[in-house]
Amino acid sequence: MLELYGHPFSSYTWKALIALYANGTPFVFHSLDGENPNQAAAYARVQEASPMGKFPLLVDGSREVFEATSIIEYLALHHPGPAPLIPADPDEAITTRMMDRVFDNYVMNAMQESVDDAIRHGQVSDEVRSRVEERVTRAYRWIDGWLADYTRPDTVSLIECAAVPALFYADWVTRIPEDCARLRQWRAHLLALPPVSRCVEDARRFRHYFPLGAPDRD
Ligand SMILES: N[C@@H](CCC(=O)N[C@@H](CS)C(=O)NCC(=O)O)C(=O)O
Known part of the structure; x- marks a missing residue:
């Protein structure tokens, strides 16, 4: 298992x-949250790996x-399961992997600078806030343009797996601008997918941990 x-x-x-979740793959989840009586052992395993x-x-x-x-x-x-996480066509797979890097590097990790600043100093400095806003908004605008030619799958691929957490949390830090209509609509579509809404709901009770304060939405 x-x-x-x-x-x-x-x-x-x-x-x-x-x-x-998208592939209905059976697995055991070892949660690192304090409610798990085996949290210490799980944490130690992760630390060593x-x-x-x-x-x-x-x-x-x-x-x-x-x-x-x-x-x-x-x-x-x-x-493997019904959701083709990586396209079988090697050339298509390059684009999928490239987009995975876009969400990790230019949305998630760019936004993380604000989160790290808030954890370290209890608040986000103006300098960090404006740098993150500038970088993340630039990425939003690029992705909004990319979406014009993206044929959305009915299920999820590596692209959606990467996009969901990046867009979910980045929008809490720097809102997707009104004029990025495709991106705003795509984020809403992604959050409604069953494997995604399951993650959102299971995480709801931990929202008070969000260092910048979770907004009252989503
Ligand atoms: N590049 C890693 C990043 C993983 C990562 O940053 N995980 C965070 C949780 S979202 C973590 O382990 N935080 C605890 C720590 O940094 O000690 C990946 O893609 O899996």
């Missing part, structure tokens, strides 16, 4: 969970896979 270590409120954990002890971590027998993207690649190869 596959095992996934992560936290229900963790963006990168969602990325892996969405892929597992990768250089920085980050999560999610997938365990398949003797195999450990970390980095959410690599977990999805592993699931596509070894535990």
Whole structure:
């Protein structure tokens, strides 16, 4: 049985969970939240598995896979299901992987600078706020243009797995501008997908952890 270590409120954990839920792949979830009586053991396992002890971590027998993207690649190869997580066509797969990098690097990680600043200093400095706003908004506008030619799948691929947590949390930090109508509509569409709404609902009770304060929506 596959095992996934992560936290229900963790963006990168969602990325892996969405892929597992979309394919109905059976797995045991080892939650790193304080409600889990085995939290300490789960945390220790995660700490040992990768250089920085980050999560999610997938365990398949003797195999450990970390980095959410690599977990999805592993699931596509070894535990495929109805949702084609990575396109079979190698050329199409390049675009899918490129977009995965766009969401991680230019939305999620760009937004994370504000979250880190809030954790470290209790608030976000004007300098960080404006830098994050400038970078994330630039990424939003680019993605909004990209969406004009994107044929949305009925289910999820690596692109959706990466887009969901990035757009969910980034919009809390820097709202997607009104004039990025395609992106706003796509975010709403993604949040309504069953594997995604499951993550959103399971994480709802942890929203008070969001260092910048979670908005009263979504
Ligand atoms: N590049 C990693 C990032 C994982 C990551 O940043 N995970 C966060 C939770 S969303 C984490 O482990 N935070 C705890 C820590 O940094 O110690 C991935 O794609 O999986």
